Amino acid sequence: MALTDIHRRYWRKNLFVTALLLVIWAVVTFGVSYFARDLNFSFFGWPFSFWMGAQGALVVYGLIIAFYAWYMNRLDIEHDVEESED
Numbered sequence: 001m002a003l004t005d006i007h008r009r010y011w012r013k014n015l016f017v018t019a020l021l022l023v024i025w026a027v028v029t030f031g032v033s034y035f036a037r038d039l040n041f042s043f044f045g046w047p048f049s050f051w052m053g054a055q056g057a058l059v060v061y062g063l064i065i066a067f068y069a070w071y072m073n074r075l076d077i078e079h080d081v082e083e084s085e086d
Helices: 005-034 048-077
Strands: none
Touching: 005 048
């Protein structure tokens, strides 16, 4: 099956948003822990590095998942590849 221009645009957008979200994930996961000593300021009464490790990273991961699901549903509809509700 030959890929059409619509398929190529769909996958290009899909790969771009996936790469962007993976970069955000990597920064949250590794960047905050690497710079934990430098991120030592009070955030809601706790040190920011502690808060980010305990709560913030989980919030960001949940937001990444929610955004990806929302964006892919919108992209599927835009390119007419959404799943049917049979």
